[in-house]
Amino acid sequence: MSRWKPDARGRLEKAAMELYNDKGFEATTVAEIAARAEVTERTFYRYFADKREVLFQANALADVLARATATAADPLAPLEVITHALTEAAPVFEERAELVRQRQAVIAANPELQERELAKLASLVSILAHALRERGLDPTTAALAAEIGIAAFKVAFDRWINDPGRHTLAQHIRETLDATRRLTAPAEQAAATDDGSLPGQENVT
Amino acid sequence: MSRWKPDARGRLEKAAMELYNDKGFEATTVAEIAARAEVTERTFYRYFADKREVLFQANALADVLARATATAADPLAPLEVITHALTEAAPVFEERAELVRQRQAVIAANPELQERELAKLASLVSILAHALRERGLDPTTAALAAEIGIAAFKVAFDRWINDPGRHTLAQHIRETLDATRRLTAPAEQAAATDDGSLPGQENVT
């Protein structure tokens, strides 16, 4: 017989998610997670750098963003490239909507986890900026476009998570990027035109 | 005689800064900081929530941003308000340039500190967004403008810190916001207003 049950990592992830959901992140100890997964605490730390990292491991997003940025049609304005990349990335979330929402609820309940999430988003900024530089953008423009792209993504994602109308994430991304373009419109337009504001926004914490 | 030397907090800040600079953040223990400041570890934690927080306490920035956003001229496009607010905030850094650079070097050397810094920036986003809502912007536009504002600030700040030419932070902010306008403007305009100040691939269809 094999010495240990297979997929220790999977069991740890599952156990952690359940416990974080159940009693909150702070209140669960690594010892508990390990016990539920039937491994030792030490094994937990072999798979995850720290208690938070369990929630941030499976990150296909970086790859998708990098790839989509690299393969976007060649002569395209930076913001169009971003639009393309983020749109490509949307399915990553939409395919596991329920899981994503659950995970986000856990994160929203804990400042330490929010910090880690911000760090992950910052690393996405780096990746995006790098990919944009590869496309020939100068470093500053690349950095700026990447920051703005992820900023727009944050807003779109937030709207998606809290959207009672259950619109597509892709749709929120499109709308948010349109709003981004409109932000620089002359004062008269910005103030006067009502189609300048996005439909269906009711919530911000 | 008074029971304790005055300004424990100040001594702790100073001790922490020196040690972080000297041996790095990770390698210094709270016990060492406390010892150097001639207080106990417990006292450290009475002043600072955790080992990182020493570096992030004195934050006049939030106030300045909120105030400047609130008092900006009334009928102004969101991005103009942001421009005004960030420009007002610049002196906060410029007045203590050397200290700021030193602090930033410490932060740059440690991921945990970078996380905390991102969290602080995120709280600035909240504050900015709130102030913009107070000005009558709808929540989504406010959130987006705030995100973009802070994103631009990050880039400008980074450029300032690493600027061998020692330009003003205010100047970097202005340039970065101009670049932002160019990035987010409709494609035709982007091409038309391209004065070539940021070289690179700019072909737009």
Added chain:
DNA sequence: GCCGTGATGTCAGTTAGTGACATCACTGTA
């Protein structure tokens, strides 16, 4: 049938962070 390897366990430690309670110069007040 032996050998190396990799995933896991065991153990002993360091350090961050917290709660509960003690101390005692200072301040105001009778």
Added chain:
DNA sequence: TACAGTGATGTCACTAACTGACATCACGGC
């Protein structure tokens, strides 16, 4: 002057996150 209350600090004991070093032993190759 005496005395009570307060607030900043100290003391102590504890939990839990993380780490390094070394042990174990099924499995797969040779």
